[in-house]
Amino acid sequence: xxxHAAVIHEMKKPRPYRESRPMSIxxxxxxxxxxxxxxxxxxxxxxxxxxxSTINGDRPRPLPMVLGHEAAGEVAEVGExxxxxxxxxxxxxxxxxxCGACSSCLSGRAALCKPGAAANTAGHLLGGGMRLxxxxxxxxxxxxxxxxxxxxxxxxxxLTRIDPELPFHIxxxxxxxxxxxxxxxxxxxxxxxxxxxxxxxxGGVGLAAVMGAVGGGARQVIAADIAQDKLETARAMGATHIxxxxxxDAVEQVREISGGGVDIAxxxxxxxxxxxxxxxxxxxxxxxxxxxxxHPDVRFAISPTRMVAEERTLKGSYLGGHVPSLDVxxxxxxxxxxxxxxxxxxxxxxxxxxxxxxxDRLANGEAIRQIIDFD
Ligand SMILES: [Zn+2]
Ligand SMILES: [Zn+2]
Numbered sequence: 001x002x003x004h005a006a007v008i009h010e011m012k013k014p015r016p017y018r019e020s021r022p023m024s025i026x027x028x029x030x031x032x033x034x035x036x037x038x039x040x041x042x043x044x045x046x047x048x049x050x051x052x053s054t055i056n057g058d059r060p061r062p063l064p065m066v067l068g069h070e071a072a073g074e075v076a077e078v079g080e081x082x083x084x085x086x087x088x089x090x091x092x093x094x095x096x097x098x099c100g101a102c103s104s105c106l107s108g109r110a111a112l113c114k115p116g117a118a119a120n121t122a123g124h125l126l127g128g129g130m131r132l133x134x135x136x137x138x139x140x141x142x143x144x145x146x147x148x149x150x151x152x153x154x155x156x157x158x159l160t161r162i163d164p165e166l167p168f169h170i171x172x173x174x175x176x177x178x179x180x181x182x183x184x185x186x187x188x189x190x191x192x193x194x195x196x197x198x199x200x201x202x203g204g205v206g207l208a209a210v211m212g213a214v215g216g217g218a219r220q221v222i223a224a225d226i227a228q229d230k231l232e233t234a235r236a237m238g239a240t241h242i243x244x245x246x247x248x249d250a251v252e253q254v255r256e257i258s259g260g261g262v263d264i265a266x267x268x269x270x271x272x273x274x275x276x277x278x279x280x281x282x283x284x285x286x287x288x289x290x291x292x293x294x295h296p297d298v299r300f301a302i303s304p305t306r307m308v309a310e311e312r313t314l315k316g317s318y319l320g321g322h323v324p325s326l327d328v329x330x331x332x333x334x335x336x337x338x339x340x341x342x343x344x345x346x347x348x349x350x351x352x353x354x355x356x357x358x359x360d361r362l363a364n365g366e367a368i369r370q371i372i373d374f375d
Contacts, residue, residue, distance in 0.1 A: 005149035033079030045147035068147025181208025183320015201269030
């Protein structure tokens with residue numbers, strides 16, 4: 001079938017993007033769903049910093065590609081062997097497809113699925129290859145989702161069926177921001193009632209982490225960013241303290257507030273300085289978690305002696321360490337009961353042809369979560 005999609009052909013185009021237009025809206029061909037696959041009519045897709053990282057070249061991907069990995073839609077057609085989804089079902093995408101059979105999946109670490117990671121790196125679907133093309137040339141999928149398109153074909157194992165009462169523009173947020181942010185604290189760091197938490201980097205994922213810390217019963221939730229308006233937003237979402245991480249004495253401020261360092265520091269800014277700040281702000285015996293994705297060449301130096309003598313833990317967190325089909329419905333239930341107000345992350349709603357302008361806003365720090373609505 002012919003569909004419209006936002007296609008990126010080249011990374012590192014100059015800003016402003018509304019002029020350089022790194023993504024062009026084009027008519028492309030989408031094949032029907034193969035075995036184990038589903039054709040989804042896109043209804044809402046979020047603009048995430050990880051998309052921006054491909055646009056600006058920090059996270060290189062094979063091109064041309066249709067980006068977008070935080071999305072929700074409606075099942076239009078199911079491929080052979082898909083028996084548990086039907087046309088009309090509402091689904092949220094996961095950007096980490098899980099095969100259900102590899103050692104990672106079998107040990108409950110679906111976000112680390114080995115065939116899923118290999119397919120994502122290649123720009124293929126879990127079942128192999130691509131379903132998008134134009135003029136005989138293949139177009140790569142973005143981590144199994146490719147949300148910036150009117151329709152997409154995805155593996156069944158990239159999809160979670162959700163409550164049809166939930167509006168699509170809210171549902172999409174559960175695909176990346178909520179899972180990644182909340183999960184970094186409650187899964188990866190194992191947040192316990194009464195602990196002190198520092199969240200560094202207050203984009204959509206970081207603010208979701210603030211909500212997760214509040215909802216998870218943290219005693220102190222210290223929010224840090226270099227942008228004062230984001231600090232105020234975090235306070236409105238329940239942060240008990242705010243620290244401008246651009247201040248020369250930011251680490252001392254956190255140590256003062258928390259009485260010597262926080263139990264858990266989580267970093268979402270994707271820059272080495274922010275991770276250093278998080279690590280230095282963590283108490284002896286504490287845990288530092290990072291979900292930031294700086295350029296792969298970036299390095300971060302730590303003292304092994306301090307790590308040993310102070311029993312420090314440093315952990316990476318991908319997709320919040322979640323099993324989406326298990327966790328997404330639970331988080332949606334928390335949202336519906338008012339305990340995880342993820343709608344507060346939403347600052348802008350736009351149309352697909354405004355996508356370059358939307359990425360200008362994200363790059364300029366003028367937006368938290370922007371959602372593209374599809375008719
Ligand atoms: Zn994302
Ligand atoms: Zn697997």
